[in-house]
Amino acid sequence: MRTAERVRHDGGATPMAPGTPSAPVATGKERMRRGVNREGLEAGRRGTRTLLWVLLAAAMVLYGFPFLYLLFTSFKTPIDTIAVPPTILPREWTLENYANALGRSGVPASFINSIQTAIISTVLSLVLAVPAAYGITRYKTLSGRIFIMAALVTRMVPPVAIGIPLASMMASMGLADTPIALSIAHTTISLPLSIWLMSSFFEAVPKDLEEAATVDGCSRLGALWRVVIPVVSGGIAVTAIFAFLASWNEFLFALLMTAIRSQTTPVVIANFQTQFGLDWGSMTALAAVYSIPVILLTLLLQRRIVAGMTLGAVKG
Amino acid sequence: MRISDRRFALFLMTPAALFLAVFVAFPLFRLVADSFFKISPIAGGSREFVGLDNYVRAFASEAFTGAGWRTLAYTLVVVTLEFALGLGMALLFTMLGKSSQIWRTVFMYPLMIAPIVAGLLWKFLMIDNFGLIGTLLHQAGILSDPNQIGWLSDPGIVLYSVAVPDIWLTTSFMCLVLFAGLQNIPGDLIEAARLDGARAPALLFRIILPLLRPVIAVALVVRGIDAARAFDTILIQTNGGPQSASETMSLLIYRTMIRFGDPGLASAMGTLYLLAMLAVAFVAVSTIWRPGKDN
Numbered sequence: 001m002r003t004a005e006r007v008r009h010d011g012g013a014t015p016m017a018p019g020t021p022s023a024p025v026a027t028g029k030e031r032m033r034r035g036v037n038r039e040g041l042e043a044g045r046r047g048t049r050t051l052l053w054v055l056l057a058a059a060m061v062l063y064g065f066p067f068l069y070l071l072f073t074s075f076k077t078p079i080d081t082i083a084v085p086p087t088i089l090p091r092e093w094t095l096e097n098y099a100n101a102l103g104r105s106g107v108p109a110s111f112i113n114s115i116q117t118a119i120i121s122t123v124l125s126l127v128l129a130v131p132a133a134y135g136i137t138r139y140k141t142l143s144g145r146i147f148i149m150a151a152l153v154t155r156m157v158p159p160v161a162i163g164i165p166l167a168s169m170m171a172s173m174g175l176a177d178t179p180i181a182l183s184i185a186h187t188t189i190s191l192p193l194s195i196w197l198m199s200s201f202f203e204a205v206p207k208d209l210e211e212a213a214t215v216d217g218c219s220r221l222g223a224l225w226r227v228v229i230p231v232v233s234g235g236i237a238v239t240a241i242f243a244f245l246a247s248w249n250e251f252l253f254a255l256l257m258t259a260i261r262s263q264t265t266p267v268v269i270a271n272f273q274t275q276f277g278l279d280w281g282s283m284t285a286l287a288a289v290y291s292i293p294v295i296l297l298t299l300l301l302q303r304r305i306v307a308g309m310t311l312g313a314v315k316g
Numbered sequence: 317m318r319i320s321d322r323r324f325a326l327f328l329m330t331p332a333a334l335f336l337a338v339f340v341a342f343p344l345f346r347l348v349a350d351s352f353f354k355i356s357p358i359a360g361g362s363r364e365f366v367g368l369d370n371y372v373r374a375f376a377s378e379a380f381t382g383a384g385w386r387t388l389a390y391t392l393v394v395v396t397l398e399f400a401l402g403l404g405m406a407l408l409f410t411m412l413g414k415s416s417q418i419w420r421t422v423f424m425y426p427l428m429i430a431p432i433v434a435g436l437l438w439k440f441l442m443i444d445n446f447g448l449i450g451t452l453l454h455q456a457g458i459l460s461d462p463n464q465i466g467w468l469s470d471p472g473i474v475l476y477s478v479a480v481p482d483i484w485l486t487t488s489f490m491c492l493v494l495f496a497g498l499q500n501i502p503g504d505l506i507e508a509a510r511l512d513g514a515r516a517p518a519l520l521f522r523i524i525l526p527l528l529r530p531v532i533a534v535a536l537v538v539r540g541i542d543a544a545r546a547f548d549t550i551l552i553q554t555n556g557g558p559q560s561a562s563e564t565m566s567l568l569i570y571r572t573m574i575r576f577g578d579p580g581l582a583s584a585m586g587t588l589y590l591l592a593m594l595a596v597a598f599v600a601v602s603t604i605w606r607p608g609k610d611n
Contacts, residue, residue, distance in 0.1 A: 040501065041410045041524075056412065056419060067426070085462065135328030141321075141322050141326070151332075157593070158566060169342070169343060187339070188340050280440060291430065291433055298425060
């Protein structure tokens with residue numbers, strides 16, 4: 001059975017989404033063992049493969065270089081940072097830029113604000129999106145279809161269009177300049193995305209599962225909580241990562257809705273430009289510190305993330 | 317006492333629906349309402365109904381029509397380039413097969429970088445005087461002077477320079493989606509075409525691209541909408557300058573609201589911008605996306 005094999009290959013990452021064509025799906029184990037006798041688009045001839053590897057190496061260097069240059073620059077001395085002509089590697093490796101950046105007032109607090117805002121927003125998105133997506137996919141009502149359409153249309157709204165009215169709403173609710181206000185704003189971005197992702201995950205859960213549970217005397221809510229949720233826990237993790245990243249990297253709402261107290265790091269990075277003249281060294285150091293945790297997270301959880309990104313887009 | 321399935325579904329959806337109604341629909345309503353007023357930017361300032369005056373002013377201003385065209389050009393450039401690059405990378409990864417898996421992961425890393433950081437990074441590479449790109453091109457003998465091309469200071473090219481970080485950030489997304497699509501093409505089909513003597517270009521244009529059409533459509537729509545809303549990368553690189561040459565719609569609305577303190581006019585621009593986006597979204601969703609339908 002082809003489908004069964006797919007599920008097994010997809011295995012670890014997302015057992016609940018058998019239709020997801022993530023990377024390892026198409027390459028069967030037997031095919032790999034034979035090696036030479038490749039199928040479809042995979043190149044077989046040795047010369048062709050060497051050429052392709054060279055191309056790939058060139059692409060990776062071009063693609064990876066900008067961020068490496070940011071890292072190298074962050075280790076230069078503040079003067080070398082803006083030397084003319086610039087050098088690629090630091091003439092002298094130092095942590096001065098890091099000390100300057102992290103020692104500046106407001107920077108450590110902005111990290112706490114970023115973490116706080118992202119966590120609140122992630123939890124809020126999941127709490128709202130999981131039941132909603134379940135209601136949409138399991139019962140297929142007219143209201144559900146209208147709702148998922150409306151949620152998708154929400155995704156098209158330019159943040160700049162609702163940012164200002166939203167900011168004044170928060171102010172009149174007494175939430176001005178708080179992580180709560182900003183995380184609510186971030187949830188307007190991540191909630192539609194979360195509903196969309198979770199719908200795809202629920203779609204893959206066989207209906208018999210809760211039917212069996214309800215026959216055994218579970219209520220519908222009980223079946224959702226005790227039977228369905230554990231099955232889609234991988235999908236919930238993917239959705240959580242996306243909601244977290246959406247908030248962690250967001251800038252426009254943060255710029256409009258925060259002042260001193262709840263400023264997140266992206267706003268602080270941008271402010272380096274104006275407040276303190278052009279302090280490139282500190283900016284690169286802070287940008288590196290802010291980006292590296294999420295890059296590492298990506299590398300650790302890459303299979304789940306790939307599954308989440310391609311879901312929906314490639315379905316059917 | 318069991319409520320009907322329909323009620324139960326509604327009960328599950330209500331919290332999310334209420335949230336979106338309060339925090340998205342209501343601000344949108346405020347935006348549209350504000351567009352008919354002349355509003356003083358001072359808190360508690362005057363508010364005077366002016367009918368369609370703000371819309372007339374928007375269409376009459378060169379800043380608005382200019383920003384509209386620039387947004388369109390920016391979106392086309394970003395989406396076209398990242399589609400071409402993303403497809404190239406996806407084909408490369410597919411042709412290399414499983415052995416390229418680790419590089420596929422590494423290739424994804426820009427997706428996790430904040431747009432503000434990406435904008436900063438590329439500004440640092442392209443900036444006059446100590447920008448590395450000009451220097452490297454000079455050292456390679458391509459430019460006679462490192463500052464010959466003012467990537468971010470020449471109004472003629474700045475709109476394309478500010479698009480670079482956006483392309484760099486999201487080519488990975490294109491690649492990922494197209495790669496997944498490519499894995500769904502049955503190998504037999506390619507083999508059969510090869511046996512029939514199809515060469516690489518024919519294979520690409522007659523078989524692969526037509527089979528990928530639905531995936532391509534979705535990827536282009538998703539990215540097109542995102543690119544049309546670009547804000548962070550442009551703000552940090554040029555703040556819309558020089559001489560508004562890189563001022564797209566998001567930036568113009570932001571500046572009209574914050575810098576020029578004209579909420580009424582900014583709301584009218586925001587409303588028009590939103591209507592244009594919704595029109596595109598509506599056409600896209602109804603023709604290709606069709607979420608919630610069984611496949």
